[in-house]
Amino acid sequence: MKQALIVVDVQNDYFPGGNLPTDHPVETAQAVAQLITKFRQESKDVVFVQHIATEETYKVIPIMKDGSKGAEIHDLVRPLPTEKVVRKHHNSSFVRTDLDAYLKSKDIDTVVVVGMMIHNCVIATVSDANANGYQCFVVDEAVNTFDQKLYGKVIPAKQIKESFLTGIQFAMAKVVRLNDALNDKY
Incomplete structure (x- = not known):
């Protein structure tokens, strides 16, 4: 098993002061940072995904404007300057990007997907990673x-997150706790 960590859309617009603040973004990013540190210490690949809105999508949801x-x-x-950054314009990190080719060039067969937001870009990335043959966490x-x-009716973020994690674990990925991931208990 050769792993890579895929960090999806942990961008300023999802934090307080941004155009679409998420639920507990700092705590989420701190958990992501712990995983980044672990992967770096183990000399494993860390891939960062940066969503950039197209002109059309920015009109609908004004976030992630290029250069903002x-x-x-x-x-x-x-x-880090040596780490791969994938710029995307679609929900999935695999659509019209070089992510799949990059992972294959590194013989990666397993991906740990983290980031923002579970109901959109994270699940789309996991779905496509699974479809492309990667073992997913x-x-x-x-x-x-x-x-x-x-x-x-307002649906709380916690309930949405739990629902999507439940759906993901059915057939696309194994869901693990942070402590387990930090201790290689996948």
């Missing part, structure tokens, strides 16, 4: 979302 502070990867999880404390409305 909101689109920057957050300081808590800043990539998602770390509970290292993903998040935000409160959302359905039929006029």
